[in-house]
Amino acid sequence: MKFAVLVFPGSNCDIDAVKAVEDVLGEAVEPVWHTTTDLSGYDAIIVPGGFSYGDYLRCGAIARFSPVMEAVKQAAAEGKFIIGICNGFQILTESGLLPGALRHNDHLQFRCAISPLVVENNSTPFTSDYAQGQVIHIPIAHGEGNYHVDEETLSRMKANNQIVFRYYEHNPNGSLERIAGVCNEAGNVLGMMPHPERAVHQLLGSEDGKALFTSILKAWRDKQGA
Amino acid sequence: MITARIHVTLKQSVLDPQGTAVTKSLHALGYAEVQDVRIGKFLELKLDTADRAQAEARVTDMCEKLLANTVIEKYEFELVEA
Numbered sequence: 001m002k003f004a005v006l007v008f009p010g011s012n013c014d015i016d017a018v019k020a021v022e023d024v025l026g027e028a029v030e031p032v033w034h035t036t037t038d039l040s041g042y043d044a045i046i047v048p049g050g051f052s053y054g055d056y057l058r059c060g061a062i063a064r065f066s067p068v069m070e071a072v073k074q075a076a077a078e079g080k081f082i083i084g085i086c087n088g089f090q091i092l093t094e095s096g097l098l099p100g101a102l103r104h105n106d107h108l109q110f111r112c113a114i115s116p117l118v119v120e121n122n123s124t125p126f127t128s129d130y131a132q133g134q135v136i137h138i139p140i141a142h143g144e145g146n147y148h149v150d151e152e153t154l155s156r157m158k159a160n161n162q163i164v165f166r167y168y169e170h171n172p173n174g175s176l177e178r179i180a181g182v183c184n185e186a187g188n189v190l191g192m193m194p195h196p197e198r199a200v201h202q203l204l205g206s207e208d209g210k211a212l213f214t215s216i217l218k219a220w221r222d223k224q225g226a
Numbered sequence: 227m228i229t230a231r232i233h234v235t236l237k238q239s240v241l242d243p244q245g246t247a248v249t250k251s252l253h254a255l256g257y258a259e260v261q262d263v264r265i266g267k268f269l270e271l272k273l274d275t276a277d278r279a280q281a282e283a284r285v286t287d288m289c290e291k292l293l294a295n296t297v298i299e300k301y302e303f304e305l306v307e308a
Contacts, residue, residue: 061292093297103240103298104243104244107243108247148240149297
């Protein structure tokens, strides 16, 4: 299996994502500069955290128009696995690959902490190695992680089981219904504010992010076998 | 030459944490009459055209595509002769 980790001007969690894939899965992974227009050689794409284009105008708004994003849209349509983490999540909502938008945290403060999450849907390609309802500990680090979506879209998302992670008990950013991560209708595109790539070893304070990566590999192998 | 003056603000239904913080700060300074503050962005674009109708269509397109996120934001603009 081969992973691409996109790199925009201002990405800063790209190497963490590369290391997480290498260390957890031992699979091939390459950083891919945002001017690349062909992602056909990759099976999964990680849109990492950071501050693409300095987050000027709005988080993710400018990155959405990077040349690589057309290839990401194509990969999404082909059913490839795509995960946007933090700024990557913001980019995926801005590009329309995921519903909703991320606003300033309601308290206006940046939050950097290990945050408990509930796995709301373990039937996605990203969460099958978690138990349904499992509480996991994954770091957050963001100032604009306050998820918002209109009511009509939210009820459609609920009917389609697209809410993948919720913050457990406390809400670190004011996010609607404590939503921390969502997927698209087809289930192959995931966006989340918490950073699973920063929780792959006890030395980092948690290894609860590992199962996300092993789930992707399992889903890919299942697809190959099918 | 036409100048487009664009205001992008959060939709009324969307909580504006910056506006809320500034409201509280104004109250602390004694400006009790302030009911609500909404904070947005002001963008001024200089357009190399004299065609107002075309400018209006193009600026609308820019707002929809990039300058506003219509999931949470609304925009309005005026065109003035530069």
